[in-house]
Structures are given as structure tokens and as C-alpha cells.
Amino acid sequence: MPSRKHCSRKNADQSGMSVSARWPALHVVLGNESCDLDSAVSAIVYAFLLHSLQNGEEAVGVVPVLNIPASEYPLKTEVTHWLQKHGILQNSLIFRDEVNLSRLQDGGSLRVTLVDHHVLPPADAYLESSVVGVLDHRPLDPNAPTNERVTMIVEPVGSCCTLVAEQVMAKNPALLDPVTASLLYGTIILDTVNLNPAAKRVTPKDIEVASQLARLMSPPPSSLEVFQELTEAKADVSGLTCDQLLRKDVKVATGGGLCVGVASVPLRVTDFLGRSEGGRCLAEHLATQGYQMLLVLGITITQETVTRDLAVYCPDTHLREQVTSALVEGQGGVLQLAPQECDGVESCVAFRQGNVGASRKVVMPILKAWLATRTS
Structure with a gap:
């Protein structure tokens, strides 16, 4: 070099x-x-x-x-x-x-x-x-x-x-x-x-x-x-707060008057939401970053076995339901989403993702296509 x-x-x-x-x-x-x-x-x-x-x-x-x-x-x-x-x-x-x-x-x-x-x-x-x-x-x-x-x-x-x-x-x-x-x-x-x-x-x-x-x-x-x-270095988040985890690997999508954060975290979304400060952190993060909605994409890799799950956090019930439908149905249901519990976190829905090969590169086009249908 x-x-x-x-x-x-x-x-x-x-x-x-x-x-x-x-x-x-x-x-x-x-x-x-x-x-x-x-x-x-x-x-x-x-x-x-x-x-x-x-x-x-x-x-x-x-x-x-x-x-x-x-x-x-x-x-x-x-x-x-x-x-x-x-x-x-x-x-x-x-x-x-x-x-x-x-x-x-x-x-x-x-x-x-x-x-x-x-x-x-x-x-x-x-x-x-x-x-x-x-x-x-x-x-x-x-x-x-x-x-x-x-x-x-x-x-x-x-x-x-x-x-x-x-x-x-x-x-x-x-x-x-x-x-x-x-x-x-x-x-x-x-x-x-x-x-x-x-x-x-x-x-x-x-x-x-x-x-x-x-x-x-x-x-x-x-x-x-x-x-x-x-993989071990990427997953070593023991010293990071929930807010730092959400800022560790994030992309932003905009359209129709909305700003949406899409954060990838190197652990299961269910484990992230289960942290004591998980729900409060989502609300605070939304406010400080100026988002109207936050998607959290979880991934774990063990012995080359990949698992993925996904959560949508949005205080606006109508918007949350709309984007959830778009993610479930987008590209013929390519993400293969199935509902899962999200530990009682308000304004949040979570899913297991059957298509473990579908990374954020697949999620983002679905999200952007939904945003493109909105008018600000």
C-alpha cells in the first residue's frame, strides 16, 4: 500500500x-x-x-x-x-x-x-x-x-x-x-x-x-x-448503549414528507427491545434524529448460520400499519416476514424474517417504493 x-x-x-x-x-x-x-x-x-x-x-x-x-x-x-x-x-x-x-x-x-x-x-x-x-x-x-x-x-x-x-x-x-x-x-x-x-x-x-x-x-x-x-468484532457491542447501537450502522430514507431511519444492529431485534431502556431509547432516538419512523434490522451469525428479524417503531398508528403492509407484501413478500413478540414496547411491531439473504439492500427499495407513493 x-x-x-x-x-x-x-x-x-x-x-x-x-x-x-x-x-x-x-x-x-x-x-x-x-x-x-x-x-x-x-x-x-x-x-x-x-x-x-x-x-x-x-x-x-x-x-x-x-x-x-x-x-x-x-x-x-x-x-x-x-x-x-x-x-x-x-x-x-x-x-x-x-x-x-x-x-x-x-x-x-x-x-x-x-x-x-x-x-x-x-x-x-x-x-x-x-x-x-x-x-x-x-x-x-x-x-x-x-x-x-x-x-x-x-x-x-x-x-x-x-x-x-x-x-x-x-x-x-x-x-x-x-x-x-x-x-x-x-x-x-x-x-x-x-x-x-x-x-x-x-x-x-x-x-x-x-x-x-x-x-x-x-x-x-x-x-x-x-x-x-x-464477526466477533462487529458483534462486540457490550459497551454500547441502545442509542449508540441505533447510530452504529444506519441509513436514512426520505419521501412524502417523512424521514425514516433504517438501523442495522448485530443482535436480534427481540434482544435489543428486551433491554431495559429499549422502548424509551426508541422514542428518544426518534426525537433527537428527527425521524417520523424507525426500522431496526437485527442480524446474528453463528457458525455461518444467519438469522434476521425486523421491527418497525412509529408512534403514528396509521403510518406504522401502512409501512408494515408494504414490508410484508413488498416484492411479492420477498422478506418472508412472520409476526413475533416485541416485549410490550409501545408503537412497535416486530417480525421474524424468513429470507435471511435479504439484507438492508432489499429492505431499502421496498421502503423507498412505499415512500414514493405518499404525498407530503
């Missing part, structure tokens, strides 16, 4: 005032707002690749930006574990609240490449004119950029890091030292549940790329040991 000085926060002009004095432009590689391991590693490695491919006469500053405030980084337990293990400490990273993208854009000195997402959330819509590239593994959204100046690499594979690794192999394979290969490999293994077809997330390309990366490490890693290590 190239020197980590290229992703040091010292190279990101936090005020956005003097970038032109250092570079003619700043090229930000921006992960998604959940900042899971796939998003973080994709941003870091892809930024190194873009930096390495620059023509010296047209060089710009290329920096990865983790799309969360620095204060939330400790919540990403698998991210902190995996990056620290590979020598990347928090003080060598750049977080969203440490660089003023709006001011940089106003000054005409900003380029943005999106990784692990390809549609900007409403709060970031102002960045659209600065987007020059996209690298993502989600199904193409109808609202995806269509401007010819945007280089689009979108392919439905199990992990965005699979596409990052493929790009590095094709354009500058010298970057794939054992550290970089391991960063990418572990992320792919976690995202695909150890390349397990039963989880319905792995593709032949994920398997092939992971195999190529493994050959670059000596000795070749045990995928099961890597998977167990990262």
Missing part, C-alpha cells in the same frame, strides 16, 4: 480555503453514510488507486473520506478493529466533519467519487455537480446519475471491495501488497458471510477475486478464521 500520508487528515483542507494553494483541485472518495467496513475500506483503497494513476502535470489531491463524524468512529467496531490491525489508526483518517465539502465546491475545487453507494442522500444533493465517478455493488437506482461525465462502475456483487480489487488488479496491481490484499480480502469475506451461497450474497466474481487476493498473502489466510474474527 502507498504511504498512508496520502490519506492523512493533514492533507484535507478542513476550512476549504487554501486547497488551490496545494493542489488545483481536491478529489474526495466518499463512502456511504453507514460507514460499514465495506464502505470504509473501499474508500481508502480506491483513493490510493486514483492517486497512483494520476498524471503528474494534472495531479490533484485524492483523499478518502469516511462519511461519519469522527466522534462516531468508535461505534464501528469491526471497522476500527480491521483498520487498526492493518496499521491504520483513527488519527490518519479523514471524517466527514473534518473537511468542508460545501466550501470546496463553492470554490470550484472539488471532485467527488462515490463508493459503496451511487445516489446522494438529500442532505448531500448539492454535491451532485461535483460527482465524477461511481463504484458500487447495489442494483442501479432509477435516480442514479446519468451525466456522461460521471464514470459509472455499478455491478451487483457481494462486496464493493470486490469491484475495488478488480479495478486495482486491472489498473495498478503493484498496489496489492499483502496489507492492501488483506484489507480487501477480509471485507469481502465478511460481506459474503464467508463466501457462503446460503446467505445469498456471494457471486462468482466475489469468489474469484477473494481467491486471487488470498494468493497474495503468506501464508494464505483461513477464510473461516477471518470471518469469525470480523
Whole structure:
């Protein structure tokens, strides 16, 4: 991996005032707002690749930006574990609240490449004119950029890091030292549940790329040991409050005058709701985040066995019933939801999810389709 000085926060002009004095432009590689391991590693490695491919006469500053405030980084337990293990400490990273993208854009000195997402959330819509590239593994959204100046690499594979690794192999394979290969490999293994077809997330390309990366490490890693290590790190939420759990891995969907949080938690929803402060925390979290509704997606993985459940919290009974129907019936009932108890938490309904391969990537389109039917 190239020197980590290229992703040091010292190279990101936090005020956005003097970038032109250092570079003619700043090229930000921006992960998604959940900042899971796939998003973080994709941003870091892809930024190194873009930096390495620059023509010296047209060089710009290329920096990865983790799309969360620095204060939330400790919540990403698998991210902190995996990056620290590979020598990347928090003080060598750049977080969203440490660089003023709006001011940089106003000054005409900003380029943005999106990784692990390809549609900007409403709060970031102002960045659209600065987007020059996209690298993502989600199904193409109808609202995806269509401007010819945007280089689009979108392919439905199990992990965005699979596409990052493929790009590095094709354009500058010298970057794939054992550290970089391991960063990418572990992320792919976690995202695909150890390349397990039963989880319905792995593709032949994920398997092939992971195999190529493994050959670059000596000795070749045990995928099961890597998977167990990262799963344990992700599930280590013993020190987190309910509110921190809800902020650990969250996406936001908006439409029809509503703002909906969709939080993934690494435990069963029933266990989360059973915490003594669970019900009170939902109400407080809704108020502080400005949501009208909150979806909590639970997941546990034991010996590669995946279980999922889901809860909908919404004080408005009519809205709760509407979105519940949409989730149960959406895409022909793809989630395979069955009611379950939610420990008497008011304004909340919970479900077991029969389709354990349906992650938030499946839930979000159903939710967005329902929001699109509403009028504000």
C-alpha cells in the first residue's frame, strides 16, 4: 500500500480555503453514510488507486473520506478493529466533519467519487455537480446519475471491495501488497458471510477475486478464521448503549414528507427491545434524529448460520400499519416476514424474517417504493 500520508487528515483542507494553494483541485472518495467496513475500506483503497494513476502535470489531491463524524468512529467496531490491525489508526483518517465539502465546491475545487453507494442522500444533493465517478455493488437506482461525465462502475456483487480489487488488479496491481490484499480480502469475506451461497450474497466474481487476493498473502489466510474474527468484532457491542447501537450502522430514507431511519444492529431485534431502556431509547432516538419512523434490522451469525428479524417503531398508528403492509407484501413478500413478540414496547411491531439473504439492500427499495407513493 502507498504511504498512508496520502490519506492523512493533514492533507484535507478542513476550512476549504487554501486547497488551490496545494493542489488545483481536491478529489474526495466518499463512502456511504453507514460507514460499514465495506464502505470504509473501499474508500481508502480506491483513493490510493486514483492517486497512483494520476498524471503528474494534472495531479490533484485524492483523499478518502469516511462519511461519519469522527466522534462516531468508535461505534464501528469491526471497522476500527480491521483498520487498526492493518496499521491504520483513527488519527490518519479523514471524517466527514473534518473537511468542508460545501466550501470546496463553492470554490470550484472539488471532485467527488462515490463508493459503496451511487445516489446522494438529500442532505448531500448539492454535491451532485461535483460527482465524477461511481463504484458500487447495489442494483442501479432509477435516480442514479446519468451525466456522461460521471464514470459509472455499478455491478451487483457481494462486496464493493470486490469491484475495488478488480479495478486495482486491472489498473495498478503493484498496489496489492499483502496489507492492501488483506484489507480487501477480509471485507469481502465478511460481506459474503464467508463466501457462503446460503446467505445469498456471494457471486462468482466475489469468489474469484477473494481467491486471487488470498494468493497474495503468506501464508494464505483461513477464510473461516477471518470471518469469525470480523464477526466477533462487529458483534462486540457490550459497551454500547441502545442509542449508540441505533447510530452504529444506519441509513436514512426520505419521501412524502417523512424521514425514516433504517438501523442495522448485530443482535436480534427481540434482544435489543428486551433491554431495559429499549422502548424509551426508541422514542428518544426518534426525537433527537428527527425521524417520523424507525426500522431496526437485527442480524446474528453463528457458525455461518444467519438469522434476521425486523421491527418497525412509529408512534403514528396509521403510518406504522401502512409501512408494515408494504414490508410484508413488498416484492411479492420477498422478506418472508412472520409476526413475533416485541416485549410490550409501545408503537412497535416486530417480525421474524424468513429470507435471511435479504439484507438492508432489499429492505431499502421496498421502503423507498412505499415512500414514493405518499404525498407530503
